[in-house]
Amino acid sequence: MNIRFDYAKVNPQVLEKMLEMENFAKSLGIETKLYELIKIRASQINGCAFCINMHTVDARKLGEEERRIYLLNxxxxxxxxxxxxxxxxELTEYVTKIxxxxxxxxxxxxxxxxxxxKDIIALIVVINTINSWNRIAISSGKTAPK
Structure with a gap:
């Protein structure tokens, strides 16, 4: 897929507000490796290559085991x-396909x-945030870097 448009250039406020949501989601206390596993799994379901790539890289930086990344689906x-x-x-899958x-x-x-x-709502916020990122990336044609 080719990029259709650069949403951050078209409307920088979209990126700004999404980053605010991301930072808020990160502040809710979900353990960082689980946070990345949730992001990878939702992105796999949605087929967002850009986000799968980003979050597998991030998970590796956190020391996540390769086999846990490979077998996540x-x-x-x-x-x-x-x-x-x-x-x-499982909650990630159900909320993503609600x-x-x-x-x-x-x-x-x-x-x-x-x-x-308090952690359940945090999980739901994290799941919703990655689903929003996925939908923006896929709709705008953003793909994994070469």
């Missing part, structure tokens, strides 16, 4: 994720067993 079958990470990844099935009550109960409510 098959996290259910891979033994390398904690129960807390698993419920966060129009298909909503967020099931049994998932919410499992998330609540692992996270306090």
């Amino acid at each position: 098959a996290w259910r079958e891979a033994p390398y994720y904690t129960e807390k990470e698993r419920v966060a990844l 129009s298909e099935h909503g967020v099931p009550d049994d998932l919410y109960a499992r998330v609540r067993a692992q996270f306090e409510e």
Whole structure:
């Protein structure tokens, strides 16, 4: 895909406000490696090459294990994720595809067993933020660097 337009040049306020949202999401206390796994997983679902590339690089810089990055799209079958990470990844999938099935009550109960409510809303904000970035990048034609 070729870039359709540079949204940051067309309207710099969009980038400014998205960065404000990103900084806010980062301030909510989600552990940094989990934060990046959420971003990678949502970006995989959405097919955002730019964001997948960015967040796998960021995860590596944080010391994330290669196999956990490689197997993220098959996290259910891979033994390398904690129960807390698993419920966060499942929540990521459901919130990213919310129009298909909503967020099931049994998932919410499992998330609540692992996270306090303040952390649940933090997860939802992180998931929504990466979904917004994905949609902007994909719609504008932003791709992974060569």
